Each structure stands twice: as C-alpha cells, then as structure tokens.
C-alpha cells in the first residue's frame with residue numbers, strides 16, 4: 001500500500017503478517033490492553049507458582065490486588081467486601097486452610113485452583129457467607145508465569161456455587177482462555193486424565209530415550225523421537241479440530257495392524273529388555289482400543305490382538 005505524503009516522500013506500508021503483529025503490539029502499548037476486570041478487587045491465599053501467576057494475570061486485565069498471604073499472613077487474612085479470594089495452596093493443606101480462613105468473613109467468591117479436589121474443600125467458607133468454587137488451570141507452572149499471554153488458550157476447569165462459577169467463567173474469558181464445567185463427580189478422573197496427557201506422554205518419551213541410550217545411540221536419536229512426538233501431537237490436534245476422535249490419528253505398527261512387526265518387537269524385547277514387555281503389551285491393547293473408537297478395527301488389528309493373547313498365554317505357562 002502507498003500512502004500520500006509530501007510530494008517528494010512516499011510512505012510504503014508493507015502488509016506482512018509480521019508488520020501486522022508489530023502494529024497490534026504498538027496499538028496495545030499506545031491504547032493499553034483491554035481491561036475487562038477493571039473494578040474487581042481480589043486477594044490471594046498462597047502466592048506460590050499458581051497464586052502469583054493468576055494474581056498477575058488478574059492485574060493485567062484490570063483487577064486490583066488488595067492482599068496476598070502465605071503461611072505467615074494467613075491467620076490475619078480478612079477479605080470481606082472484596083469480590084474474590086483466590087486460594088492456591090497445596091492440596092493436602094487446602095481443607096485446613098479453608099477452616100482457618102473461615103475464622104474471618106471473606107470475599108463474596110472464594111475459588112481454589114486444585115484439579116483433584118472439588119469445591120467442597122472450601123465448605124467452611126460457604127458457611128460464613130462466601131460462594132465457593134474452583135478454577136483449575138490445566139497447565140504446568142514449574143515457576144510463577146506472570147505474563148498474561150501465558151493464559152491465552154489454557155483450559156480452566158470450573159465448578160461450584162452459581163456466583164462462583166459465573167466469576168470463574170468471567171475470569172477465563174478475560175484471559176482469552178477456555179473454560180468448562182467439571183463437576184465434583186468427574187474431578188478425580190479428569191485430573192488423572194490430565195496426568196496421562198502431560199506426565200504420561202513424557203514418561204513414554206523418557207522410555208524411548210532410555211532404549212536409545214541402552215543401545216548406545218547418540219542424543220540426536222532422542223531429538224528425533226521428540227520431533228516425531230510433535231508431529232504425532234499435531235496430527236491428533238488436527239483430528240480434534242476436524243471433529244474426529246484422537247484415535248483416528250494413531251500411527252505405528254499396532255495401529256496399522258502389522259502383526260509381523262509387532263512379533264519382531266516382542267521377540268527383541270523378550271531377549272534384551274523383558275522389563276519393558278508389560279508396558280508394551282498394555283500400550284498395544286490400549287492402542288487397539290483407541291483405534292476401534294477412532295476408525296474401527298480391520299482384520300490386521302484382530303491378528304495383532306491374537307498375537308498379544310498368544311504372548312499372554314505363553315507368559316502364563318512359563319510362570320506356571
């Protein structure tokens with residue numbers, strides 16, 4: 001685009017994706033980020049990794065922090081008249097912290113950030129007039145992450161009394177995050193599934209790395225596995241975007257129904273790494289189950305299943 005300037009000057013504005021990003025950043029720094037939480041007052045009990053991060057994200061969207069209390073300040077923390085008290089203490093101490101906080105009147109809404117515990121962990125605070133609920137970020141916080149951009153796209157599990165849920169959804173929307181109701185009855189399994197999606201994947205990558213190391217292969221092989229994993233996750237993400245089950249994006253010999261390769265894998269594991277056999281068998285059975293949910297089983301898959309059953313029978317007779 002060429003804009004009109006003084007007769008001897010031409011201003012050329014390049015409309016590239018990069019320039020649009022720079023313009024957006026300049027615009028934000030000139031007019032400021034939107035402040036949808038302006039006027040909201042809050043305090044934090046437990047300003048650790050999650051508490052400090054969420055507090056910074058709230059402030060970045062216009063909320064005003066009144067107080068933050070760790071172990072020492074907790075007995076005196078009184079937040080009556082405020083809109084929100086965020087409780088981000090370790091799960092084992094959450095019920096005791098709630099009981100301690102309930103010795104004073106507290107904010108209109110109290111939200112905790114645990115994924116495993118339901119809103120009931122804050123029950124003593126309901127008795128003193130607060131609406132209680134949960135706002136669990138499905139994200140790892142190895143340390144405080146104060147940049148509010150870190151909230152963008154994160155999933156938050158919400159539950160609790162209606163005013164607590166409403167506020168939790170409002171916060172998630174202000175951060176450009178996703179949120180959904182995860183009721184008390186679903187809480188523990190929802191949290192377990194989260195450990196599969198994060199730690200579970202890394203456990204499998206670590207096992208792949210261990211095998212490469214045992215074979216004396218260089219670190220480039222581990223980097224190759226990591227890259228392979230990124231591709232697989234991208235495939236699963238695409239499947240989800242297209243409304244297909246993640247199992248429809250499975251790759252590898254089991255998912256292909258390739259019995260011969262499966263036989264070779266089991267034979268070499270039996271010989272060199274028998275300790276990895278239970279994991280291999282369990283994973284193959286789960287892969288077939290997910291393949292069935294994703295795009296159905298074909299004759300090759302039933303052959304792989306037979307191979308797994310035969311392996312199981314052989315092991316039982318050896319054990320006898």
Ligand SMILES: NC(=O)c1ccc[n+]([C@@H]2O[C@H](COP(=O)([O-])OP(=O)(O)OC[C@H]3O[C@@H](n4cnc5c(N)ncnc54)[C@H](OP(=O)(O)O)[C@@H]3O)[C@@H](O)[C@H]2O)c1
Pocket residue numbers: 045046047048049050051069070071072074088089090091093097113114115136137138139140141142
């Ligand atoms: N870390 C994650 O990746 C992550 C992700 C999602 C959800 N969560 C959940 O978020 C919550 C907080 O986890 P976190 O990782 O942020 O914990 P953290 O970094 O260890 O911080 C815990 C905070 O709680 C305070 N605290 C500890 N014991 C206390 C007690 N007995 N009484 C009062 N305050 C106490 C600490 O006080 P001091 O400041 O005095 O030490 C600290 O400020 C947990 O429910 C956890 O499950 C964590």
